[in-house]
Each structure stands twice: as structure tokens, then as C-alpha cells.
Amino acid sequence: MTKPPAAPESRLASTEVETHVEAFQKSRDDRRTELMEDYVELIADLIEHAGEARQTDIAQRLGVTQPTVAKMLKRLAEENLITQRPYRGVFLTDEGHRLAMATRRRHQVVEAVLCRLGVDPDTARNDAEGIEHHVSEKTLEAFERFLKA
Amino acid sequence: MTKPPAAPESRLASTEVETHVEAFQKSRDDRRTELMEDYVELIADLIEHAGEARQTDIAQRLGVTQPTVAKMLKRLAEENLITQRPYRGVFLTDEGHRLAMATRRRHQVVEAVLCRLGVDPDTARNDAEGIEHHVSEKTLEAFERFLKA
DNA sequence: CATTATTTATAGGCGAGGCTAAATATCAAT
DNA sequence: ATTGATATTTAGCCTCGCCTATAAATAATG
Ligand SMILES: [Mn+2]
Ligand SMILES: [Mn+2]
Ligand SMILES: [Mn+2]
Ligand SMILES: [Mn+2]
Numbered sequence: 001m002t003k004p005p006a007a008p009e010s011r012l013a014s015t016e017v018e019t020h021v022e023a024f025q026k027s028r029d030d031r032r033t034e035l036m037e038d039y040v041e042l043i044a045d046l047i048e049h050a051g052e053a054r055q056t057d058i059a060q061r062l063g064v065t066q067p068t069v070a071k072m073l074k075r076l077a078e079e080n081l082i083t084q085r086p087y088r089g090v091f092l093t094d095e096g097h098r099l100a101m102a103t104r105r106r107h108q109v110v111e112a113v114l115c116r117l118g119v120d121p122d123t124a125r126n127d128a129e130g131i132e133h134h135v136s137e138k139t140l141e142a143f144e145r146f147l148k149a
Numbered sequence: 150m151t152k153p154p155a156a157p158e159s160r161l162a163s164t165e166v167e168t169h170v171e172a173f174q175k176s177r178d179d180r181r182t183e184l185m186e187d188y189v190e191l192i193a194d195l196i197e198h199a200g201e202a203r204q205t206d207i208a209q210r211l212g213v214t215q216p217t218v219a220k221m222l223k224r225l226a227e228e229n230l231i232t233q234r235p236y237r238g239v240f241l242t243d244e245g246h247r248l249a250m251a252t253r254r255r256h257q258v259v260e261a262v263l264c265r266l267g268v269d270p271d272t273a274r275n276d277a278e279g280i281e282h283h284v285s286e287k288t289l290e291a292f293e294r295f296l297k298a
Numbered sequence: 299c300a301t302t303a304t305t306t307a308t309a310g311g312c313g314a315g316g317c318t319a320a321a322t323a324t325c326a327a328t
Numbered sequence: 329a330t331t332g333a334t335a336t337t338t339a340g341c342c343t344c345g346c347c348t349a350t351a352a353a354t355a356a357t358g
Contacts, residue, residue, distance in 0.1 A: 019271070021212035023278035024187065028345095030279050031180065035315080038173065056335065063170035063177075068316055070337065075314085087324055087335065117291045122168070127288045129172035130179050134279030142266045177316095184345080204306065217346055219307065224344090236305065236354055 027134070034133040037103040038062070039072060040081055043090055044100035052089035106132045106140055113143045176283070183282040186252040187211070188221060189230055192239055193249035201238035255281045255289055262292045 042061055046053035055073065059066040073090060076082045081096035092100060110132050114124035135143070191210055195202035208218045222239060225231045230245035241249055259281050263273035284292070 017210055020210050023275045025212050026275050027279040061166055061169050063174045114288060117295050119288050119291045123285055123287045126172045126175050127283055127285050130176040130283030131280050134276055136272055136276050138272045139263060139268050139276050142268045146266050214347065
């Protein structure tokens with residue numbers, strides 16, 4: 001559209017535009033859930049390794065301030081991913097736990113793939129922390145097949 | 150910190166925390182530049198394939214409204230990535246062009262790697278649109294080695 | 299050249315995600 | 329039990345990225 005269908009590139013334009021916009025929309029969508037995934041994954045880790053997940057611990061690990069964490073935890077509670085007992089730490093709901101485990105799996109698989117491709121462990125961990133949120137189920141399965149081979 | 154150094158896991162805790170926080174900070178940092186990268190890459194594509202990049206075209210491709218694009222273009226101009234000539238479209242500065250080419254390279258390499266690993270083309274394109282922004286130079290080089298092998 | 303269509307600009311609003319500062323509440327220790 | 333340290337809550341404030349509605353400018357057309 002925008003210009004009449006006479007221009008040479010316009011013939012394929014409409015489908016091209018649709019596939020393009022789909023990718024960008026998925027990307028924006030992923031961005032909205034990235035933080036929630038990092039939180040539940042971190043909370044699961046803290047509970048397993050430290051026995052509890054308090055706001056200050058979470059803040060320290062994420063590198064943000066504690067009031068920032070407090071506000072986000074409210075959102076996570078509203079979304080039924082966690083419950084809170086003041087001064088007793090944060091706990092995952094069943095739904096939160098499922099999301100945490102799914103995120104952890106993706107994180108591990110992505111990191112392992114990077115390592116297998118010769119990336120050094122530090123870089124692999126750092127890059128995986130961002131990449132993990134954009135890996136679809138299909139891509140994840142392809143990664144797992146690659147690791148098994 | 151937080152607890153005395155007596156707890157069993159605390160011995161490694163301090164370095165663990167630092168590496169963890171580094172990954173999250175990189176992830177947040179990448180998120181800040183994601184959008185700018187998508188814009189300049191798209192603008193380069195539009196100029197090459199359509200001869201010009203107007204606000205309405207950009208909006209249509211990204212799947213957002215035109216005022217959203219107008220506002221973002223102001224930011225990109227402030228950051229010296231683009232220049233604008235009203236009703237004549239958007240143009241990349243040298244800096245913007247360099248960023249666009251770097252982003253395009255990453256996009257193509259990531260998409261190619263996914264395809265090589267057996268991901269179908271549509272999924273590869275969609276996932277690459279998000280993953281590309283979190284791939285460091287080291288990982289990119291590993292990807293390129295993998296593709297050559 | 300006057301009218302219409304398209305493009306761009308502007309105003310105002312909303313939620314997410316970050317911050318600092320200050321008030322509360324709990325915990326720990328003397 | 330009092331005091332001091334630590335943890336949590338709350339209150340503003342900011343920027344970014346999205347939106348709708350509208351106005352203004354330009355382009356295209358009869
Ligand atoms: Mn992450
Ligand atoms: Mn992770
Ligand atoms: Mn992208
Ligand atoms: Mn891209």
C-alpha cells in the first residue's frame with residue numbers, strides 16, 4: 001500500500017510486510033516477559049541454594065535496588081507467580097515454579113549450545129541470560145538435538 | 150553479606166553474585182539498544198529496497214503507530230544515528246549506517262545458524278529478530294566458525 | 299489553483315521499570 | 329527491655345515505549 005501497485009518491488013511487499021511485522025511483534029512480546037522469567041528463575045535458585053529468597057538477595061543478584069524488587073514482586077504476586085511472607089522471603093506458586101523450571105531449562109540448553117560452539121564459559125553465561133528469552137520451543141528442540149549429536 | 154560468613158554456601162557466594170549480576174546487567178543493557186538496532190536495520194533495508202524510508206513505512210513494518218515512530222525517530226536523531234527531511238524520508242548517518250550493517254550481519258548469522266541446526270525458516274527468522282541483540286562479538290565469531298565448518 | 303488525500307507533527311495519557319529518600323517493622327544483641 | 333542493625337514498605341520522580349485523537353503541512357489531482 002502507500003503507493004499504487006505499479007512499483008517493481010510492491011508485488012511481494014504485502015506478504016513481506018506481514019512476516020516482518022510478525023517477527024517484530026514476537027520480539028516485543030518476549031521483552032514483556034523477560035523480566036518475569038529472570039525473577040522466577042532467580043527465586044528458584046535462591047530457594048534451592050540458600051533456603052530462602054528475600055528482597056535484598058534478589059536485588060543484589062539482579063543489580064537493582066531493593067524498592068525496585070519490591071515493586072516487581074507485587075506484580076509477580078498479582079500474576080500469581082509468587083506469594084510473599086514479610087521477612088520470611090518469597091515463594092513460588094505452582095505456576096511460578098513451572099515457569100521457573102521452563103526458563104531454567106532454556107537457560108541451560110542455550111548456554112550449553114554456546115559452549116559447544118566454542119564460546120568461552122563467561123561469555124556463554126552472559127549471552128545466554130539474554131538469548132534464553134527469545135528461544136521458541138521449536139528452536140529449543142533443535143538445540144537439544146544438536147547437543148545430543 | 151546479609152548473613153555472616155558461616156553458612157556453607159557463603160564461601161563462593163561473593164564471586165557468584167558478581168558474575169550473576171554482570172549477566173543481568175548486560176541483558177538490561179542490550180534491551181536498551183534493541184529498538185534502536187531494529188530501527189536502523191529496517192531503515193537501511195527500506196532505503197535499499199524501496200529507495201526511501203518514510204515514517205508510515207517504518208510504522209507498518211514494525212507493527213506500531215506512526216506517532217510512535219515519530220517519537221523514536223526524534224531520539225535516533227538526537228543520538229546522531231539518522232537525519233530527517235520532512236516528506237522526504239529518513240536517512241542514516243555514518244554512525245547509523247555502521248550500526249545498521251553490524252546489526253544486519255548479526256541477524257543474518259543468527260538466522261543462518263538456526264537454520265543450520267534444523268529450525269524451519271519462519272521460526273528462525275522470528276527467533277533471530279530477538280536473539281540478534283544479545284549476541285556478543287565473541288559468540289558471533291563462534292557462530293561464523295560453525296557456519297564455515 | 300482549489301480540493302482531496304497522504305504524510306508528518308503535536309498533545310496528552312498509560313504502564314513498565316528504574317531511582318532516591320524516608321517511614322515502619324522485624325530481628326539481634328547487650 | 330532497650331537499642332541498634334537489617335528488612336520491608338511507601339511515596340515521589342524519572343525515562344522509555346506504546347497508544348488515540350487531532351492539527352498542520354505537503355503532495356497529488358481534477
Ligand atoms: Mn535472562
Ligand atoms: Mn537465565
Ligand atoms: Mn531485532
Ligand atoms: Mn533484525
